[in-house]
Amino acid sequence: MTTTAVLGGGISGLSAGYYLLRRFGKPLTIYEASPRVGGWIRTEWHKERGFIFETGPRTIRPKGVAGANTLELVEQLKLPVKPIRSSHVAARNRMLYAKGQVCMLPNSPKGLIATVPPFTKPLYRALLHDLTTGGTVAKNEDESIYSFAERRFGKEIADYAISPMICGICAGDAREISVRFLMDSLFEKEQKYGGVIKGVLYSRLNKNEDKDKDVDRPIDEPSNLYKQAVQEKWAMYSLTDGLEQLPRALRKYLGEHDVNVQLSSRCNNLSFSSDGARLGLRNAELPVSHVVSSLPAYQLAPLVRQQHPSLCAQLLEIPYVDVVVVNLQYNSDQLLKQNGFGLLVPPVENLPVLGVIFDSCCFDMAGNTILTVMMGGKWFEQWFGHQPSQKELRDTAQQHVRKILNIKEEPTFSRVHLLHKCIPQYTVGHKRRVQQIRDYIRNYKLPLSLCGAAYDGVGINDVILSARRQVELLPMPQTH
Numbered sequence: 139m140t141t142t143a144v145l146g147g148g149i150s151g152l153s154a155g156y157y158l159l160r161r162f163g164k165p166l167t168i169y170e171a172s173p174r175v176g177g178w179i180r181t182e183w184h185k186e187r188g189f190i191f192e193t194g195p196r197t198i199r200p201k202g203v204a205g206a207n208t209l210e211l212v213e214q215l216k217l218p219v220k221p222i223r224s225s226h227v228a229a230r231n232r233m234l235y236a237k238g239q240v241c242m243l244p245n246s247p248k249g250l251i252a253t254v255p256p257f258t259k260p261l262y263r264a265l266l267h268d269l270t271t272g273g274t275v276a277k278n279e280d281e282s283i284y285s286f287a288e289r290r291f292g293k294e295i296a297d298y299a300i301s302p303m304i305c306g307i308c309a310g311d312a313r314e315i316s317v318r319f320l321m322d323s324l325f326e327k328e329q330k331y332g333g334v335i336k337g338v339l340y341s342r343l344n345k346n347e348d349k350d351k352d353v354d355r356p357i358d359e360p361s362n363l364y365k366q367a368v369q370e371k372w373a374m375y376s377l378t379d380g381l382e383q384l385p386r387a388l389r390k391y392l393g394e395h396d397v398n399v400q401l402s403s404r405c406n407n408l409s410f411s412s413d414g415a416r417l418g419l420r421n422a423e424l425p426v427s428h429v430v431s432s433l434p435a436y437q438l439a440p441l442v443r444q445q446h447p448s449l450c451a452q453l454l455e456i457p458y459v460d461v462v463v464v465n466l467q468y469n470s471d472q473l474l475k476q477n478g479f480g481l482l483v484p485p486v487e488n489l490p491v492l493g494v495i496f497d498s499c500c501f502d503m504a505g506n507t508i509l510t511v512m513m514g515g516k517w518f519e520q521w522f523g524h525q526p527s528q529k530e531l532r533d534t535a536q537q538h539v540r541k542i543l544n545i546k547e548e549p550t551f552s553r554v555h556l557l558h559k560c561i562p563q564y565t566v567g568h569k570r571r572v573q574q575i576r577d578y579i580r581n582y583k584l585p586l587s588l589c590g591a592a593y594d595g596v597g598i599n600d601v602i603l604s605a606r607r608q609v610e611l612l613p614m615p616q617t618h
């Protein structure tokens with residue numbers, strides 16, 4: 139019997155296990171280095187006090203193919219969801235801390251006409267800039283998202299809209315991140331039509347243009363939960379007991395279907411031969427027919443170094459950043475002057491804080507104010523390279539909450555986490571690098587598939603879909 143091994147028990151590895159089970163059945167084993175599943179998805183429950191702390195992700199978007207795919211999984215696992223509808227204050231209000239004040243970002247077309255801080259001109263001027271500026275053909279088919287935004291919409295948009303948004307998704311520097319990370323289709327439109335707005339208008343008129351792109355079409359028949367999300371206009375959602383419920387439910391499901399999820403089982407070597415692969419574990423070498431790796435690229439790299447040094451080098455070209463996450467709980471629920479999802483701090487402000495999430499505005503936290511401060515990211519070394527203590531990190535977070543949100547109270551309870559190399563950076567050329575890595579695997583006919591945050595998107599939706607797509611690419615075993 140052929141066996142498949144999945145490396146990593148984060149959400150992408152567990153999803154790969156789920157889709158492998160559905161497609162091929164058993165035998166199948168998932169190897170996870172740590173004593174728990176979920177990877178960066180981690181919820182700390184304070185049930186007696188009615189609140190939770192999320193250390194990593196807290197919301198999922200229901201949009202597009204990838205969003206529909208996750209909702210299908212959530213429905214199949216019968217998980218209880220907590221939606222946030224698009225009319226909810228947390229969906230409508232996003233803020234920036236810039237030029238010494240908290241600024242509400244425009245959330246309606248009216249906001250295009252007025253001049254709203256931190257911008258010094260009405261936003262329609264940025265659109266005019268795009269309309270009146272000719273297109274530039276990008277060298278090497280890629281450029282940084284900062285340079286694209288600056289070319290099309292001006293420096294202010296690049297500094298105060300695009301750069302903080304990049305922080306709020308990958309804690310990265312927009313001057314290094316590929317335009318294809320978030321604005322692939324806008325970039326393509328500019329390249330084709332000489333401008334973003336021109337491109338959007340042309341393709342609206344020519345409706346067939348985006349027909350083959352799967353951006354907004356669900357996979358197969360949409361699940362009932364997806365239909366509900368569309369009908370009720372969900373902007374995002376979580377699960378009743380926090381997002382860690384998702385990997386936990388997947389593990390339970392896999393266990394109930396005889397899939398072996400081996401915790402505390404680090405893979406330390408991978409070698410390939412004509413009839414399969416061998417996994418190096420602590421006390422054993424295991425032969426398997428195929429390996430699906432969901433490991434961060436820098437974790438997979440050393441496993442293949444001996445046999446495939448150039449694959450190792452290519453994997454190491456995908457950089458990662460460290461993020462400090464500080465969860466704060468205050469007894470009162472009257473502390474925030476403005477409600478919303480949270481605020482981001484544009485990198486031009488040169489502060490250690492990337493952003494603050496207002497968790498208790500998003501979900502009911504039983505009368506507590508819950509905030510999550512995220513710090514460091516691409517600038518981690520600059521602010522925290524001296525290996526700061528937990529106290530120092532907590533103090534820095536609290537000082538900035540005091541300064542930015544004017545909250546003078548001390549939190550009753552707090553947690554500090556340093557998430558080492560937690561988010562991959564899709565720097566300029568990322569798409570080509572991933573293609574080269576996959577080409578290498580194909581050319582050498584390695585029985586290896588890659589999924590996870592390093593390759594096809596960093597959101598939970600992206601990594602689940604990436605796992606599904608990689609499993610769907612595998613050939614069905616021959617039956618005699």
Ligand SMILES: Cc1cc2nc3c(=O)[nH]c(=O)nc-3n(C[C@H](O)[C@H](O)[C@H](O)COP(=O)(O)OP(=O)(O)OC[C@H]3O[C@@H](n4cnc5c(N)ncnc54)[C@H](O)[C@@H]3O)c2cc1C
Nearest residue numbers: 146148149150171177178194195196405590591596597598
């Ligand atoms: C602070 C933060 C906030 C985020 N917020 C959001 C959000 O709001 N919404 C959203 O959609 N996404 C968010 N994300 C992104 C999302 O959480 C991650 O991209 C996703 O969880 C990554 O899952 P993964 O399975 O690919 O990787 P991981 O979670 O990194 O899992 C990989 C697993 O592999 C294991 N492993 C490593 N080496 C080995 C080895 N040699 N052998 C065996 N096992 C090994 C690890 O222990 C780990 O469990 C956030 C991420 C972070 C860090």
Ligand SMILES: C=Cc1c2[nH]c(c1C)Cc1[nH]c(c(CCC(=O)O)c1C)Cc1[nH]c(c(C)c1CCC(=O)O)Cc1[nH]c(c(C)c1C=C)C2
Nearest residue numbers: 232305306307308309480481482492493494495512596597
């Ligand atoms: C400040 C650091 C971070 C915050 N969230 C993340 C980091 C690194 C990680 C993250 N946030 C989102 C995603 C998923 C994207 C997806 O593909 O679905 C990831 C990996 C969601 C998100 N959060 C914000 C934005 C603009 C997005 C993109 C999708 C959307 O529009 O909903 C905003 C935001 N993130 C953070 C804060 C403080 C914040 C404030 C408004 C924290």
